[in-house]
Amino acid sequence: MILTDYLLPDPSLQWEYALQAGVRHAVIRLPEDSAFDETDPAHWQTLIGRYTARGLTPLVVEPMPNRLHDHIKTGDALRDRSIERVIAMMAAMRGTGITTICTNFMACVGWYRTDNAIRERGGALVTGFDARAAQGETRGNLSQQQVWDNLTYFLKAVIPEAERYGVRIALHPDDPPVPTLMGVARVLISPENIRRALAITPSPMLGVTFCQGTYSAMGADVEGTIREFGKAGKLFFIHFRDVAGSRDHFRETFHDNGQTDMAAALRAYRDVGFHGPVRVDHVPTMAGEENTAPGYASVGRLFAVGYLKGLLDGLGYPYE
Ligand SMILES: [Mn+2]
Numbered sequence: 632m633i634l635t636d637y638l639l640p641d642p643s644l645q646w647e648y649a650l651q652a653g654v655r656h657a658v659i660r661l662p663e664d665s666a667f668d669e670t671d672p673a674h675w676q677t678l679i680g681r682y683t684a685r686g687l688t689p690l691v692v693e694p695m696p697n698r699l700h701d702h703i704k705t706g707d708a709l710r711d712r713s714i715e716r717v718i719a720m721m722a723a724m725r726g727t728g729i730t731t732i733c734t735n736f737m738a739c740v741g742w743y744r745t746d747n748a749i750r751e752r753g754g755a756l757v758t759g760f761d762a763r764a765a766q767g768e769t770r771g772n773l774s775q776q777q778v779w780d781n782l783t784y785f786l787k788a789v790i791p792e793a794e795r796y797g798v799r800i801a802l803h804p805d806d807p808p809v810p811t812l813m814g815v816a817r818v819l820i821s822p823e824n825i826r827r828a829l830a831i832t833p834s835p836m837l838g839v840t841f842c843q844g845t846y847s848a849m850g851a852d853v854e855g856t857i858r859e860f861g862k863a864g865k866l867f868f869i870h871f872r873d874v875a876g877s878r879d880h881f882r883e884t885f886h887d888n889g890q891t892d893m894a895a896a897l898r899a900y901r902d903v904g905f906h907g908p909v910r911v912d913h914v915p916t917m918a919g920e921e922n923t924a925p926g927y928a929s930v931g932r933l934f935a936v937g938y939l940k941g942l943l944d945g946l947g948y949p950y951e
Contacts, residue, residue, distance in 0.1 A: 632869070632900065632943065632950040635690060635910045636932065640678060645929050646685055652936045655951070657682050658691040658733070658910050669696055670719035675727050690908050691868055693733035693840075694803075696720070697741075704738035705773065706781040714788045721789075721796040731867055731908065733840045735803040736782050736828075739771035739815040742806040747925040749882045755915035758925045759882030760807045769814040778816045783831050790832040801867035802828060803840040808849045808878050820878070821849055822856050829865060842870035844913060847891045848878045854892070854899045861903025869900065870912035871939055883913050883926065886935040894942050901948040909950075911935035 635656040636649040649657075659682065661669055668674050682689050694700070699716050702709035721732075735741070745764035751757040773781075786800075793800050808820035818824055829837055839860055846853050860866050873889025874881045886893065900909075914931030916922040943950050 632906065632948065633690065633908045634936065634939070634950055635908045636936070637693065637910055637912075637927070638682070638687065640681065642681065642685060645932070646687065648929055648933055649936075650686060652933055653940065654936060655686060655688060656908060657687045657689045658693050658908065659689045659729075660694070661692060661696050663696070663698065669699075670716055670723050672723045672725075672727075675723055675729075679727055679729075689727070689729050691731045691733055691801075691910075692724075692729055695732055695734045700734070701738075703785050704736055704778075704781060705771070706777065706784065710781075710784070714785065717789055718792045721792055721798045724798060725796055730797060731799045731801050733801050733803055733868055735805065736778070736785075736819055737805050737817060738773055738778055738781070740812050743812060744807075744925070746882075748922055751882070751915050752885055752888055753918075755885065755917050755931065756922050756925070757883035757915045758913070759876075760880070762807075762809060762879035765812060771813065771815040773815045775810070775816040775818060778818045782818065782828060786828075786832045786837065790834045790837050793836040794834055797836075799836050799838060799867045801838055801840040803842055803870070804845040804849070806842065806845045806848070807881070808845055822846070822851050822859075835864065838865040838867040840868040840870060841866055842872070842912065843891060843896060844870070844872040844874045844883065844889070847889070848874050848876065848881050850877055854895050857896060857899040858903055861900065861905055866900070866903070866905050867907060869905070869907070869909035871909055871935070872912040872914075883915065885915055885931070886911065886938050893938075894946065897939075897942050897946055897948060901946060909939070911939060 699713040702713040744758040746759045749759045805817040913926040916928040917930040
């Protein structure tokens with residue numbers, strides 16, 4: 632595996648913690664100000680230079696820029712223009728060393744929680760979701776068929792170009808993996824539906840971001856699904872995390888305190904020969920930290936990275 636961390640473009644304490652924990656590769660979120668042009672190779676070079684100057688090598692972009700993808704997911708009037716820019720972006724990525732885009736297809740509502748301050752072990756704070764608490768609010772109106780159609784339109788337009796530019800599109804499941812949220816249908820909510828999505832445009836450039844906690848919340852056989860997707864060459868990127876509960880009612884946990892056998896999951900990645908990028912995802916906010924970015928605090932990441940490295944060492948699973 633290649634250990635990575637999710638690092639925003641401005642150098643921060645999290646960059647330093649990652650380096651000190653032994654992480655030398657980055658998952659980057661692109662700048663969202665209008666000064667950054669994702670279709671301009673020079674802008675990419677400048678951005679990547681910030682990371683490499685500090686000893687971090689970017690490997691993955693996450694997410695697909697929302698200012699483009701939002702139109703694609705809803706299929707609005709700006710969809711075609713946005714797809715053109717996604718394709719131009721992939722062209723601009725050539726030679727950057729970044730070969731994977733972590734792509735979700737949650738329209739109107741992204742990853743969503745009904746509580747951001749649930750007490751986990753020792754009083755650490757985690758996020759959670761309760762379907763009953765999410766009822767009543769409407770943020771859109773899209774049917775299952777419309778979202779499948781929009782996903783199909785996107786993949787048919789983008790995957791041939793991804794093949795041309797050597798960019799891997801790694802589908803992230805919908806989190807929470809419920810069939811509808813606030814009036815908007817969700818489709819990437821089960822292994823079966825993920826299989827269906829991968830079959831829309833079969834390609835070595837179309838695979839998955841295996842967000843373990845989301846698959847666990849689906850009620851999926853996490854280990855078995857890893858083995859299935861791994862053998863099919865569809866594991867592009869791993870989100871290492873866990874939850875307690877099921878899709879309609881769950882909370883995040885420390886990485887060693889959830890319902891998934893994390894060592895068994897890692898054994899499965901090892902057995903299928905996965906050597907791609909992994910990052911720890913959604914960590915508790917710990918003592919002394921402000922809960923300003925639930926799931927994305929710093930100290931819990933250190934614990935998670937250490938736990939991941941310990942398991943990998945115990946399994947004799949090589950990583951860099
Ligand atoms: Mn994830």
